[in-house]
Amino acid sequence: MINIAVLGYGTVGSGVVEVCSMNKESINKKLGDKIFIKKILDVRDFPDEPLADRFTKNPDEVFLDPEISVVVETIGGIGIAYEYTKRALEAGKSVVTSNKELVATYGPELLAIAYSKKLSYLFEASVGGGIPIIRPLNKCLSANQVESIYGILNGTTNYILTRMKNEKISFETALREAQIHGYAEKIPTADIEGHDTCRKIAILASVASGEFIDYNQIYTEGISCVTDRDIVYADSLNNKIKLIAMAKKDRGNMIELRVAPAFIPVESPLAIADDVFNAILIEGNALGPAMFYGKGAGKMATASAVLADVIEAILHTHLTPHKVLWEQTNTIRVKKHENCAVKAFIRLLEGAESKDLLEKIKSCTDVTILPKQFEDEFAFLAGKTIPITEGALSDILEAFKRQEDPSKKSSFLSMIRLL
Amino acid sequence: MINIAVLGYGTVGSGVVEVCSMNKESINKKLGDKIFIKKILDVRDFPDEPLADRFTKNPDEVFLDPEISVVVETIGGIGIAYEYTKRALEAGKSVVTSNKELVATYGPELLAIAYSKKLSYLFEASVGGGIPIIRPLNKCLSANQVESIYGILNGTTNYILTRMKNEKISFETALREAQIHGYAEKIPTADIEGHDTCRKIAILASVASGEFIDYNQIYTEGISCVTDRDIVYADSLNNKIKLIAMAKKDRGNMIELRVAPAFIPVESPLAIADDVFNAILIEGNALGPAMFYGKGAGKMATASAVLADVIEAILHTHLTPHKVLWEQTNTIRVKKHENCAVKAFIRLLEGAESKDLLEKIKSCTDVTILPKQFEDEFAFLAGKTIPITEGALSDILEAFKRQEDPSKKSSFLSMIRLL
Numbered sequence: 139m140i141n142i143a144v145l146g147y148g149t150v151g152s153g154v155v156e157v158c159s160m161n162k163e164s165i166n167k168k169l170g171d172k173i174f175i176k177k178i179l180d181v182r183d184f185p186d187e188p189l190a191d192r193f194t195k196n197p198d199e200v201f202l203d204p205e206i207s208v209v210v211e212t213i214g215g216i217g218i219a220y221e222y223t224k225r226a227l228e229a230g231k232s233v234v235t236s237n238k239e240l241v242a243t244y245g246p247e248l249l250a251i252a253y254s255k256k257l258s259y260l261f262e263a264s265v266g267g268g269i270p271i272i273r274p275l276n277k278c279l280s281a282n283q284v285e286s287i288y289g290i291l292n293g294t295t296n297y298i299l300t301r302m303k304n305e306k307i308s309f310e311t312a313l314r315e316a317q318i319h320g321y322a323e324k325i326p327t328a329d330i331e332g333h334d335t336c337r338k339i340a341i342l343a344s345v346a347s348g349e350f351i352d353y354n355q356i357y358t359e360g361i362s363c364v365t366d367r368d369i370v371y372a373d374s375l376n377n378k379i380k381l382i383a384m385a386k387k388d389r390g391n392m393i394e395l396r397v398a399p400a401f402i403p404v405e406s407p408l409a410i411a412d413d414v415f416n417a418i419l420i421e422g423n424a425l426g427p428a429m430f431y432g433k434g435a436g437k438m439a440t441a442s443a444v445l446a447d448v449i450e451a452i453l454h455t456h457l458t459p460h461k462v463l464w465e466q467t468n469t470i471r472v473k474k475h476e477n478c479a480v481k482a483f484i485r486l487l488e489g490a491e492s493k494d495l496l497e498k499i500k501s502c503t504d505v506t507i508l509p510k511q512f513e514d515e516f517a518f519l520a521g522k523t524i525p526i527t528e529g530a531l532s533d534i535l536e537a538f539k540r541q542e543d544p545s546k547k548s549s550f551l552s553m554i555r556l557l
Numbered sequence: 558m559i560n561i562a563v564l565g566y567g568t569v570g571s572g573v574v575e576v577c578s579m580n581k582e583s584i585n586k587k588l589g590d591k592i593f594i595k596k597i598l599d600v601r602d603f604p605d606e607p608l609a610d611r612f613t614k615n616p617d618e619v620f621l622d623p624e625i626s627v628v629v630e631t632i633g634g635i636g637i638a639y640e641y642t643k644r645a646l647e648a649g650k651s652v653v654t655s656n657k658e659l660v661a662t663y664g665p666e667l668l669a670i671a672y673s674k675k676l677s678y679l680f681e682a683s684v685g686g687g688i689p690i691i692r693p694l695n696k697c698l699s700a701n702q703v704e705s706i707y708g709i710l711n712g713t714t715n716y717i718l719t720r721m722k723n724e725k726i727s728f729e730t731a732l733r734e735a736q737i738h739g740y741a742e743k744i745p746t747a748d749i750e751g752h753d754t755c756r757k758i759a760i761l762a763s764v765a766s767g768e769f770i771d772y773n774q775i776y777t778e779g780i781s782c783v784t785d786r787d788i789v790y791a792d793s794l795n796n797k798i799k800l801i802a803m804a805k806k807d808r809g810n811m812i813e814l815r816v817a818p819a820f821i822p823v824e825s826p827l828a829i830a831d832d833v834f835n836a837i838l839i840e841g842n843a844l845g846p847a848m849f850y851g852k853g854a855g856k857m858a859t860a861s862a863v864l865a866d867v868i869e870a871i872l873h874t875h876l877t878p879h880k881v882l883w884e885q886t887n888t889i890r891v892k893k894h895e896n897c898a899v900k901a902f903i904r905l906l907e908g909a910e911s912k913d914l915l916e917k918i919k920s921c922t923d924v925t926i927l928p929k930q931f932e933d934e935f936a937f938l939a940g941k942t943i944p945i946t947e948g949a950l951s952d953i954l955e956a957f958k959r960q961e962d963p964s965k966k967s968s969f970l971s972m973i974r975l976l
Contacts, residue, residue, distance in 0.1 A: 157700055157843045158700075160842070160843070161700055161701065161702055161842065161843065164701075164702050164767075165699070165700055167767065168699050168767070262697060268841070268843065268844040268845070268847065269844075269847050270689070270693035270696075270697030270698065270847070273692065273693065273696055273697050274689035274692065274693050274697070277689075277692055277696075277865060277869060278681060278689030278692050278693070278862065278865050279689065279861070279865065280584070280587050280864075280865045280868045280869075281576055281577075281580055281584055281860075281861045281862075281863075281864030281865045281867075281868060282580065282861050282865075283580055283583050348583075348586065348587070407829050407850060410826050410829055422687070422858075422861060423579070423580065424576045424579065424580065424687065424857040424858060424860065424861035425687040425688075425851065425852070425857075425858045425861050425862075426687070426851065426852045426855070426857075426858055427851060427852070428687065428688050428689070428849070428850065428851030428852075429848075429849075429850040429851065430847070430848070430849060430850075431826060431847065431848040431849075431850065432844065432845065432846060432847030432848065433844070433845050433846070433847075436845070438843040438844075438845075439841075439843060439844045439845055441700075441843065442698070442700045442701050442841060442843035442844050443697065443700075443844075444700075445699075445700030446696060446697050446698065446699045446700045446701075448700075449699045449700060450696060450699075
């Protein structure tokens with residue numbers, strides 16, 4: 139019998155208990171042994187839960203129990219979760235988590251402790267919910283050099299953008315709807331502003347490169363600036379607007395990273411990911427393109443990924459662990475955002491000022507004026523063939539915004555990148 | 558330094574050598590050691606290849622060399638490949654292969670030998686070329702019960718069906734074109750008639766269920782009967798015709814298996830797989846649906862999957878191996894084809910006989926007559942809501958064909974299943 143403990147009985151933690159019970163037979167068959175959830179650590183009371191007798195508020199009952207060999211951390215955040223993860227590893231227990239924030243923040247340290255103790259620290263569920271992505275990237279693509287990763291990694295924003303497009307509603311209406319359906323939090327900032335997606339692409343890029351990518355280095359924009367008018371333009375170009383996380387090698391040895399809404403052609407495989415679905419398109423130098431698609435969140439899906447890691451940790455107990463996944467590296471390989479090339483859709487109010495801006499952009503790069511969709515404004519694509527950098531484009535747009543009369547409505551309406 | 562040998566220097570075998578050289582640095586970093594291809598066994602001469610000095614025609618130079626710890630089998634077929642795989646395992650060497658025929662035929666025996674010797678027998682590249690699918694299914698979905706697998710697993714047939722649809726050409730023309738481009742063999746039977754797909758779904762179903770599914774038990778139809786007129790009808794229903802491999806649990810404990818062309822709605826995620834691309838849609842009871850998509854064949858892609866398995870085999874050397882993947886089972890869990898429910902598109906010549914057949918089918922199940930696409934014929938969908946079995950439908954169609962005048966053109970034109 140293998141004893142495990144679950145830390146934090148929220149959505150994912152309770153899902154782990156539920157999947158463990160639902161698929162007990164097949165899990166035990168796979169394992170050739172029985173999993174027993176010996177302790178569940180949570181500060182709250184759960185007198186009516188099926189495993190009510192296993193709950194404890196005392197962490198020592200987990201960390202000082204030599205019988206517990208694997209600990210599931212589903213507390214979330216980087217406070218107590220960090221402390222408990224370290225304590226578990228130092229007490230000789232493998233740790234499995236769905237906590238992307240912790241992995242993206244303290245991954246190298248926690249992996250190093252696990253490695254030194256010949257333990258596992260596994261986090262398949264931290265990206266893509268139940269979709270297999272970390273292990274395929276780490277194991278199945280190990281003979282490839284990963285050239286690029288493009289991902290739709292956040293279900294909340296994807297649901298909102300899908301509703302905005304299909305129902306022709308505003309961002310605010312779609313967000314309220316998402317909150318009512320439980321797809322968005324009451325304080326939705328982490329999702330809406332791209333922070334969640336940023337941590338996830340940092341993890342994927344770190345797994346792909348074998349070097350730790352600090353998420354603070356990743357340029358991140360959310361979707362709150364996307365309007366229904368932008369979506370009308372996207373539609374007219376047979377494109378969808380998605381919150382796209384990107385990690386891409388440039389021709390040198392640098393990595394371009396970005397989280398931002400983007401126009402993607404409907405023929406792109408990524409475009410099938412609507413509603414709360416996620417999709418991750420990876421290009422390997424030998425493999426070519428491969429895509430992984432599924433529900434990127436959800437209690438049972440995420441819990442099943444956590445439990446698969448538990449099974450893996452158990453099967454690997456007492457085995458020489460693999461090389462540590464992520465080296466802390468001194469070389470700054472993340473390309474500065476301002477030096478990255480950009481292609482963009484730009485929308486402006488009709489008027490003399492806007493014409494000036496258009497001319498300015500035309501003097502730096504190519505411009506394609508789009509068929510007019512609304513009376514009072516115009517839109518164009520910039521940078522499709524003649525490269526322009528994020529820095530150069532941003533300088534032009536910022537200077538334009540600064541010179542405008544702050545008491546009037548700005549002539550600049552939106553800028554959304556093309557994939 | 559880790560010494561490996563490659564058996565068979567065909568497309569995949571030479572690809573392994575090429576990828577190993579192309580990505581040497583990143584592979585060695587992942588491994589924390591160096592891979593060295595010590596021997597390449599082939600009966601042919603390759604005096605001009607970069608590793609010309611490593612070729613041998615003498616199998617003893619591989620199997621009796623204690624320094625060689627991993628053997629790559631890319632010979633193909635079930636003759637010498639079987640013999641050499643056994644010899645390698647018995648000599649204490651892990652074996653990695655892309656040989657679906659061998660895995661689908663002798664998988665349980667070879668896995669059992671590997672297990673008893675604490676070695677690996679890995680075959681990620683046997684299904685989906687370079688697309689990660691075996692390991693995700695085996696490892697990442699280990700806490701799920703797999704409810705169904707639907708796959709487009711053969712690039713040749715998918716290329717032909719895509720060209721037939723997009724270019725409005727006949728099967729024969731598309732096949733010739735595929736042969737010219739090297740996507741189809743001169744003798745294309747194994748691909749065209751679904752045999753290749755059949756072995757692949759047998760492997761996937763075996764991995765998913767943990768029990769060996771004999772491919773001989775799988776009902777298999779190819780695509781040679783699909784006509785351009787069928788595709789016109791599919792188009793009119795906003796469907797595509799794809800060669801679909803299916804493995805699905807029924808409500809009892811039985812598995813329905815089938816390889817046959819099928820109508821799939823363009824909104825199905827599978828429908829994005831055109832040309833030589835493959836896609837595999839898996840439904841887990843906790844995960845829900847997840848899809849894996851990419852190039853299902855090709856020298857470099859397949860070779861990169863083989864090499865990823867080599868890395869895995871090396872990292873696992875001297876470790877307690879996992880439980881054997883496939884139990885040889887006595888319980889016949891494959892549901893008899895005639896007992897499986899079917900929904901079908903049926904196309905008939907206009908005429909009194911056809912009306913009789915239509916009435917006969919109407920007396921057993923529901924029928925939807927489709928808008929007429931061609932003057933001399935009509936088509937309908939059967940079984941969409943009232944279940945009819947493959948056996949019952951086949952009995953009606955066979956009786957109809959038997960009663961027809963063999964000197965005349967048959968009134969029965971085609972029957973293609975709906976997904």
